[in-house]
Amino acid sequence: MDIRLHLDADRMTWDDMIALDEWADLSERKRRDLLARFLIDDEGQFLDGEKARNLLGALPLTQIGQVRDALQVAIKEYTGAAVPNPSSGS
Numbered sequence: 001m002d003i004r005l006h007l008d009a010d011r012m013t014w015d016d017m018i019a020l021d022e023w024a025d026l027s028e029r030k031r032r033d034l035l036a037r038f039l040i041d042d043e044g045q046f047l048d049g050e051k052a053r054n055l056l057g058a059l060p061l062t063q064i065g066q067v068r069d070a071l072q073v074a075i076k077e078y079t080g081a082a083v084p085n086p087s088s089g090s
Contacts, residue, residue: 003056003063003070005038007078011046012038020075032056035067038074 019026019034026034036052047055059067 002042003059003067004040004042005074006040006044006046006071007038007074009078020086030056034070 010019016034019030023031033053036047036049036056039047039052039056046052047048050087
């Protein structure tokens with residue numbers, strides 16, 4: 001299963017931003033629950049919270065690297081969309 005995450009400003013809360021900032025201090029359960037909020041299917045639709053938590057929770061430890069990679073991609077996409085390009089003249 002490909003793990004795809006999408007950080008969306010309309011979905012992300014201030015608490016989510018704090019949790020991402022404090023990632024290293026979160027329990028594994030809190031990390032899973034946070035990532036589950038942003039797990040998307042092949043069509044780009046957010047998964048139901050319980051379904052997303054169950055999918056992430058059932059991943060073998062050998063796939064945790066894929067989750068970490070997906071989070072890094074999602075953060076890069078989010079920060080690129082959230083921060084205006086300084087050369088855009090805005």
